[in-house]
Amino acid sequence: MTAAPLIEVQSLPLSRGKRTLAKALSFKVAGGSFLELQGPNGSGKTSLLRTLARPTTRLEPQIQRLEGADVFLLGQSSGFRPELEVRAQLALSLTLYGAKADPNRVQSLLEQFGLVRHATYRVRQLSQGQVRRLMLAVMAASGRTVWLIDEPLNALDLNAIALFEETLKGHLSGGGSAIIATHRSIHQAMPALTAYCAGVFALGGPNPHLEPLASLPTPSNHTNPAPARGRAGHPLFWVLRRERLLAMARPQDLAWPSVFHWMVVTLFPFGLGSDPELLARAAGGVFWISALLAVLIGATRFFEADFEHGVLSDCQTAGLSLTWLVTGKIIAASVFIGVPLALSSIPLALLFGVPGHLLLVLGGSLWLGVLSLVAGSCLFSALGLMARQAQVVICLLAIPIFVPLLIFGTAVLEGDMTAPLLTLISLAALFLLTVPAVTARVLDLALE
Amino acid sequence: MQPQFILRLSSPPVFFQMTGKALPWLIGASLILGAIGLWSALFVTPTDAQQGEVYRVLYVHVPTAWMSMLLYVVASLYAGLHLVFRTSVSAVMMRAMLPTGAWMTLLALVTGSLWGKPTWGTYWIWDARLTFELLLLFIYLGLIAVASLIDDERKTDQLLSVFTLVGLVNIPLIYFSVVFWNTLHQGASLSMSGGSKMAPIMKATLFVCVLAMWLGCAALAMARARWQLVDRERDSAWTGSVLA
Numbered sequence: 001m002t003a004a005p006l007i008e009v010q011s012l013p014l015s016r017g018k019r020t021l022a023k024a025l026s027f028k029v030a031g032g033s034f035l036e037l038q039g040p041n042g043s044g045k046t047s048l049l050r051t052l053a054r055p056t057t058r059l060e061p062q063i064q065r066l067e068g069a070d071v072f073l074l075g076q077s078s079g080f081r082p083e084l085e086v087r088a089q090l091a092l093s094l095t096l097y098g099a100k101a102d103p104n105r106v107q108s109l110l111e112q113f114g115l116v117r118h119a120t121y122r123v124r125q126l127s128q129g130q131v132r133r134l135m136l137a138v139m140a141a142s143g144r145t146v147w148l149i150d151e152p153l154n155a156l157d158l159n160a161i162a163l164f165e166e167t168l169k170g171h172l173s174g175g176g177s178a179i180i181a182t183h184r185s186i187h188q189a190m191p192a193l194t195a196y197c198a199g200v201f202a203l204g205g206p207n208p209h210l211e212p213l214a215s216l217p218t219p220s221n222h223t224n225p226a227p228a229r230g231r232a233g234h235p236l237f238w239v240l241r242r243e244r245l246l247a248m249a250r251p252q253d254l255a256w257p258s259v260f261h262w263m264v265v266t267l268f269p270f271g272l273g274s275d276p277e278l279l280a281r282a283a284g285g286v287f288w289i290s291a292l293l294a295v296l297i298g299a300t301r302f303f304e305a306d307f308e309h310g311v312l313s314d315c316q317t318a319g320l321s322l323t324w325l326v327t328g329k330i331i332a333a334s335v336f337i338g339v340p341l342a343l344s345s346i347p348l349a350l351l352f353g354v355p356g357h358l359l360l361v362l363g364g365s366l367w368l369g370v371l372s373l374v375a376g377s378c379l380f381s382a383l384g385l386m387a388r389q390a391q392v393v394i395c396l397l398a399i400p401i402f403v404p405l406l407i408f409g410t411a412v413l414e415g416d417m418t419a420p421l422l423t424l425i426s427l428a429a430l431f432l433l434t435v436p437a438v439t440a441r442v443l444d445l446a447l448e
Numbered sequence: 449m450q451p452q453f454i455l456r457l458s459s460p461p462v463f464f465q466m467t468g469k470a471l472p473w474l475i476g477a478s479l480i481l482g483a484i485g486l487w488s489a490l491f492v493t494p495t496d497a498q499q500g501e502v503y504r505v506l507y508v509h510v511p512t513a514w515m516s517m518l519l520y521v522v523a524s525l526y527a528g529l530h531l532v533f534r535t536s537v538s539a540v541m542m543r544a545m546l547p548t549g550a551w552m553t554l555l556a557l558v559t560g561s562l563w564g565k566p567t568w569g570t571y572w573i574w575d576a577r578l579t580f581e582l583l584l585l586f587i588y589l590g591l592i593a594v595a596s597l598i599d600d601e602r603k604t605d606q607l608l609s610v611f612t613l614v615g616l617v618n619i620p621l622i623y624f625s626v627v628f629w630n631t632l633h634q635g636a637s638l639s640m641s642g643g644s645k646m647a648p649i650m651k652a653t654l655f656v657c658v659l660a661m662w663l664g665c666a667a668l669a670m671a672r673a674r675w676q677l678v679d680r681e682r683d684s685a686w687t688g689s690v691l692a
Contacts, residue, residue: 017600379614383607387597394597397590400583401618404625411632427621434617441610445603 005030006069006146006177007052012062014044014051021047022203027210029146033198034168034178035210036186043204045181049073049148052179053317058444065146072097072144073317074152077310078131079138082124083249086115089123090137092242096318097142105141113137113163122249128155136160140167147171147178152186165190172196187213235320239328247336257294258340264290265348280353284362284410287345287352291366292373292402294341299377299398300384300391302329303443307385313447322440326382330375330432338370358413365412365421368428369405375431376401382442458535460677461686467670474670478663485657493650505563507654511661513556516584519549519665524616527609536680537673539605542612543595544673548665550588557581576630580623587615601680 005028014022021044029035037045052063053073059065080089087106094101110116113133118126126134132155139147152164168178169192180186187197199212247254268286272278306312315325342363349362380398384391405427411420456462489507496503526542529535560578561571572578594611598604646654681687 383594383611386600386603386607390593390597393593397593400586400590400615400622403583404621407625407629407632411629414632438610438614442607445606448603 004066005064006066007071007179008064009052010062010064012051012060014048016044016047022208025201025203025208027201029177029179029198031145031175031177032172033196034172034180034186034193035198036200037179037181037203038183038185038200039203039205039208045203046076046150048203049075049150049179049181050313052146053148053313055316055319069145070319071146071148071317072139072142073313074135074139074147074149075310075313076150077308077313078123078135079310079314080123080131080134081246081249081305081309081311082122084123084245085119085249086110086121086123086126086134087119088245090134092238092245093138093314094141095238096314096320097138097144098318099141099143109137109141112140114159129157129160132156133160133163136164136167140171145176147176149178149180149182151182152180153182153184153189165192169193169196235324236328236331238320239325240332243328243332243336247332254336254340257298257337258344260297261290261294261341262344262348264293265345265352276353280355283349283352283354284413285406287349287362287366288369288406288409291341291345291369292406295337295370295373296377296395296398298337299374299381299395302333302374302378302381303385304381304391307446312443316444316447322443323436326378326436326439326443327432330371330378330436333374334367334371337374338367341370342367354413361412361417361421365409365424368424369409372405372424372428372431373402375428375435376405379435379439379442382439382446385443385446458533458537460537460681460684461690463537464674464677464686464690467674471667471670471674474663474667478660478667481656481660481663485653485660488649488653489657493653494647499567502563502566505559507657509556509559509563510654511658512552512559513581514658515661515665516549516553516556516581519545519552519669520584520588520612520615520619523549524612527612527616530605530609531613536605536677539609540673540676540680541669542608543605543676544669546588546591546595547672548668550585550592552661552665553581553585553588557585574630576627579630580626583622583626584619587619591615 008028010026011024012026013020014025025048027035037048039045050073051060053071054060056065065071079093084092087110090109091101091106094106107116107119110119113136115126115130115133115137118130123131123134136152139149147168153161156164171178172193173196185200187194187200194213197213199210201210202208265286268282268290269279272282303312312322312325315322345366346359346363349359354362377395377398380394381391383397384394387394405424408420408423408427411417412424457466485507489504493504493507495501523542523545526538526545529538530542557578560581564573564578565571591608591611595604595608598607678687678690
């Protein structure tokens with residue numbers, strides 16, 4: 001008997017940008033078997049895998065996934081951040097896919113994939129082959145039913161190739177399936193896998209089609225894949241945990257926005273003169289504009305690293321909503337940038353002659369301000385991912401959004417503070433509630 | 449109008465054909481009305497009792513300031529349409545509104561400050577309306593920048609729609625905060641009409657000028673949209689016959 005196909009593609013058109021690569025692709029992959037995608041460079045192998053890896057809600061109607069058949073994409077980018085420790089990164093990646101990540105499990109995976117000596121290294125200290133091994137480890141333990149693998153043998157040594165063969169065989173014999181884009185035929189190079197190969201799909205020709213292997217035995221009685229397990233805890237916690245690890249990996253970076261803020265603020269008396277009355281009156285505006293600049297300078301890099309290392313696309317594949325990712329990043333930035341900046345402003349405000357009873361108000365409103373400023377600029381830094389040459393300019397486009405913040409932020413220090421403070425709070429809430437969804441939409445476009 | 453007619457308009461060739469027919473009429477009507485309006489503004493309407501001859505700038509200033517905001521609302525409507533229906537006609541119409549809107553904003557600022565010098569004694573004060581108009585210009589320029597930065601047309605259409613709608617939420621926020629700021633700092637609070645009542649002939653002239661500006665902007669935006677549409681549909685069959 002044949003198992004129901006886990007993934008079925010019916011007349012799927014494939015294009016890259018405006019160029020059509022194929023008009024109608026059709027194939028299906030059943031549990032317990034894998035498909036090889038072959039074709040010359042530029043024939044659309046990677047594009048096809050990425051199309052198949054889209055989250056269910058954004059999947060083309062021509063692609064049918066069996067209920068509960070979730071995917072894993074082992075692509076060209078690792079999905080790892082170079083500054084993280086190998087062990088911590090492995091645990092993070094596993095939890096992203098909803099797999100168990102207790103220390104024993106992580107340790108045994110590191111042993112299995114020959115990385116145990118490097119467990120406390122940073123990811124950037126690994127060689128290319130070791131990074132691929134780490135990716136294999138994540139894939140092996142991800143518990144996903146359909147593995148989409150792009151050039152699995154790249155940068156792997158003989159040991160690692162054997163490891164890959166063994167991992168894939170275990171996956172297939174357990175009822176999982178895989179689609180592998182490769183230049184070197186897997187079923188010929190790895191005799192142990194030949195029995196599982198459903199055929200070769202050749203892309204690039206005028207008529208892309210599936211060539212079944214003659215010797216293919218009908219798959220034996222496969223159990224249908226286990227239903228997808230839910231992620232432990234709310235996705236927001238995963239994002240926050242990851243942001244905390246990233247912040248702790250480079251603690252010195254946390255200080256820079258505040259240092260920058262101090263420096264800009266101390267520049268103003270040189271420009272305005274040292275008249276204490278004038279400085280006290282200008283303090284609100286000076287502190288707010290300086291905080292705005294401090295946030296804007298960092299904002300260009302808000303998503304850049306995660307985008308380049310494939311973390312964003314991994315989140316999409318894993319089914320973690322980008323809206324939560326953005327929300328988490330904003331909250332984390334308000335803690336890691338906002339709190340030091342607000343706290344360091346309080347002694348600085350004394351130098352400007354801000355009256356004592358307003359110091360805490362200034363600090364608090366600046367913290368609210370950083371939260372909203374980060375939210376406002378993250379929308380534009382997502383846009384910047386699509387226009388690299390002008391990333392800095394794009395963040396400047398956010399400035400009109402900041403005008404209301406600046407007005408109410410400085411008004412807090414003048415006269416009755418209740419109304420402006422309440423407005424600031426509601427603006428921060430408005431930003432936090434609306435910006436992540438809009439940003440996620442822009443990120444979706446950047447990831448296409 | 450039947451809904452079918454509107455749906456048909458979203459097909460690029462139909463849109464191109466219909467606007468091609470409408471455009472000469474729009475341009476003609478706008479030029480004639482503009483000539484009548486200016487003639488009346490310069491020679492027919494009486495001199496203002498308080499402001500003297502200078503008040504005649506308002507016959508240009510008011511329509512441009514009005515259009516600067518209206519065009520943004522129209523652009524947002526097309527942005528919403530584009531996000532829902534993904535038609536390229538709505539995208540090019542949205543894109544065509546932006547430069548026209550930016551020009552109108554700039555004109556409103558320039559005529560406003562030309563009027564302000566003799567009336568208020570200064571080209572610029574940080575008045576709520578002036579400041580708001582300046583920020584509106586920044587928003588327009590930002591959106592125009594977004595339109596030109598990214599190569600992929602389809603992505604740009606969607607991004608522009610998203611950001612235009614973000615601006616639509618943002619503009620009232622900016623407006624009210626600027627008004628709040630203005631009252632907080634007790635800036636100059638002069639009113640445009642200067643308290644003088646408008647004679648009926650002044651109202652009529654202003655109305656004609658506004659109408660001429662309306663039609664002129666519609667014609668400009670339409671012409672620009674047609675251009676963009678042909679440019680982006682270069683490869684489809686219908687443009688071949690149009691360009692030939």
